[in-house]
Amino acid sequence: MLWVKIPNEVPYKMRVFAVAVCLLLPSLTFSSISPLRASDDVIDISSRRELIVDRLLIDNLQNIRLVLNRPRDEGVALQFDQPWEGLFCGYATVIKDGDLYRLYYRGSPKVGVDGNPGETYCYAESKDGIQWTKPELNLYEFQGSTKNNIVLADAAPVTHNFSPMLDSRPEVPAQERFKAIGGTMTSGLIAMVSPDGIHWKKLQEEPVIATESVPYNYMFDSQNVAFWSASEHKYLCYFRVFEGGIRRICRSTSDDFLNWSEPTLMEYRHDGGEAPIEHLYTNQTHPYFRAPHLYVSVAARFMPGRQVLSDAQADAINVSPQYFKDTSDAVLMTSRGGPFYDRTFLGGFVRPGIGAQNWVSRTNYPALNIVQTGSTEMSVYLNQDYAQPTSHLHRYSMRLDGFASAQAPYSGGELLTKPLTFSGHELSINFGTSAAGSVRVEIQDASGEPIPGFALSETVEQIGNEIDRVVTWKHGSDVTPLCGKPIRLRFVIKDADLYSFQFDDE
Known part of the structure; x- marks a missing residue:
């Protein structure tokens, strides 16, 4: 029996509450009232890099806000100015293959139905992801000449939305080092393979994801993407469907790229609840190269019927008729697997630029994949000036890991x-600070008590702007004694941004 004396000066309601708690105590086990139970969520991040792009690891924010950092405009990357390219180029993919950057994009000089025979796929190369060249591949004839950069033709409807990937699965056969999918609702998604990214053939005649296997009315008509997930040990495919009249995204998985699971409709989360359902034309989901357990999606948000330009403005930029009745931009989403995207930020990631040419239908569609283009820089590419003679691919840059940050004001x-x-x-x-700013890090135990040697009073203030700065305390930087033990990180930030952190095991 448990005896508890409650002083008379304690208010009546508090005394009643205390008695109720005491009556419940005999039914509670020690594990149920301990500060941190074995069943409590303790997240194992191992030595992964963790970006400040969602709230998965965040317990509490005080005078700090999560901000979306919009990329910097770097200008035109590649003009679609050849006769076999043209106004309706799109659905681009950028792949960093060692020291070589590869770019694939649809060639479509004339408007036509999805998957028409006039659609081809073109190829460009770069040594830095900034300056691009179009090699003469001599593979396919166009208007009597093979002197062009067409990498795939005579393969409709795959050439409507051909989407290649560099297969990072361990021990993948050399002849299947590159894989791709493409197709429309009439064909299903067709798989293709290549040893070099240039010469392609079908993996099999039948579609790997058949139309009848998808329980929706309309599907596949935009760029559909696949990749090998090192964290899930499976191939993943994210493809477009219509659900309730809105362009949505489905996810399917596979062990062998041939047999795919029943599709799951992706949902969207925002601040612990549901995010608005918007038309997402392409999803461009891919593993972030510095943290491949995190899938980044720079999706094309489509606003049907949201017309900005007048007929006169459309005539002035010579946009193809009917291709200025809508608007679109790029939004940022992330996923860590499963049927959810985190839409931590609902606003535009890349907003349409100044000028009428940026406010037409189906412009500002992002290319698949973000790639590193400098020691501290990465780039995302957008298809712009769609349905116009100035159609091109545009490059935008940002710092590594710099999609978003935890930002504190001068007051801290x-x-x-x-x-x-x-x-x-x-x-x-x-991180990055102002001249007056700083970042300090305290390591606590799971209950929130500072661990001796790692308390805030013992931390060394971090000032500057670096991609990888090792945090130190008075004793040094070694955190090995804390490996495998539940801890909390307390970041005390003043006039600074925190983009990511990582426990380095090298």
Whole structure:
């Protein structure tokens, strides 16, 4: 029996509450009232790099806001100015293959139905992702000449939305080092393979994802993407469907790229609830190259019927008729697997630029994949000036990991993580401060108590702007004694941005 004396000066309601708690205590086990139960969520981040793009690891924010960092305009990357390219080029993919950057995009000089025989796929190369060249491949004839950069033709309807990938699955056969999918609702999604990214053939005649296997009325008519997930140990495919009259995204998985699971309709989360359902024309989901467990989606948000230009403005830029009745931009979503995207930021990631040419239908559609284009820089590419003689691919840059950040004002703020475990020897942060700003890091136990040696009073203030800065305390930087133990990270930030952090095990 448990005896508890409650002083008379305690208010009546509090005394009643205390008695109720005491009556319940005999039915509670020790594990149910301990500060951190074994069943509580402790997130194992191992030595993964974690970006500040969602709230998965965040327990509390004080005077800190999560901000979306919009990319910087770097100008035209590639003009679609050849006769076999033209106004309706689109559905581009950028692949960084070692020291070589590969670009694939649809060639379509004339408007036509989806999957018509006049659609081809073109190819360009770059050594830095900035300056691009169009090699003469001599593979397919156009108007009597093979001196062109057409990499795939006579393959309709695959050439409507051909979407290649560099297969990173361990021990993938050399002749299937590159894979691709493409097709429309009439054909289903057809798989193709290549040893070099130039010469392509069908993996099999039958579609790998058949139309009848998808329980929706309309599907596949935009760019559909696939990749090998090292974290899920499966191939993933994200493809477009219509559900309730809105362009939505489905996800399917496969062990062999031939047999795919029943599709799952993706949902959208925002601040613990549901995000608005908007038309997403392409999803461009792919593993982020510095944190491949995190899938980044720079999706094309389509606003049907949201017309900006007058007929006179459309005539002035010579846009193809009926291709100025809608608007579109790029939005940022992330996923860590499963049937959900996190739409932490609902606003536009890349807004349409100044000028009428940026406010036409189906412009500003992002290319698939974000790639590193400098020691501290990465780039995303957008198809712009669609249905116009100036149709081209545009490049935008941002700092590595710089999609979003935890930002504190001059008065300062704090970010506290949920309990987590890690493996590694040092903690590294990607951050930027003002001259007066700083970032300090305290490591706490799971209950929130500072761990001796890692308390805020013992941390070394971090000032500067670096992609990978090792955090130190008075004793040094070694965090090995804390490996595998539940801890919390307390970031105390002043006039600074925190983009990512990682426990480095190298």
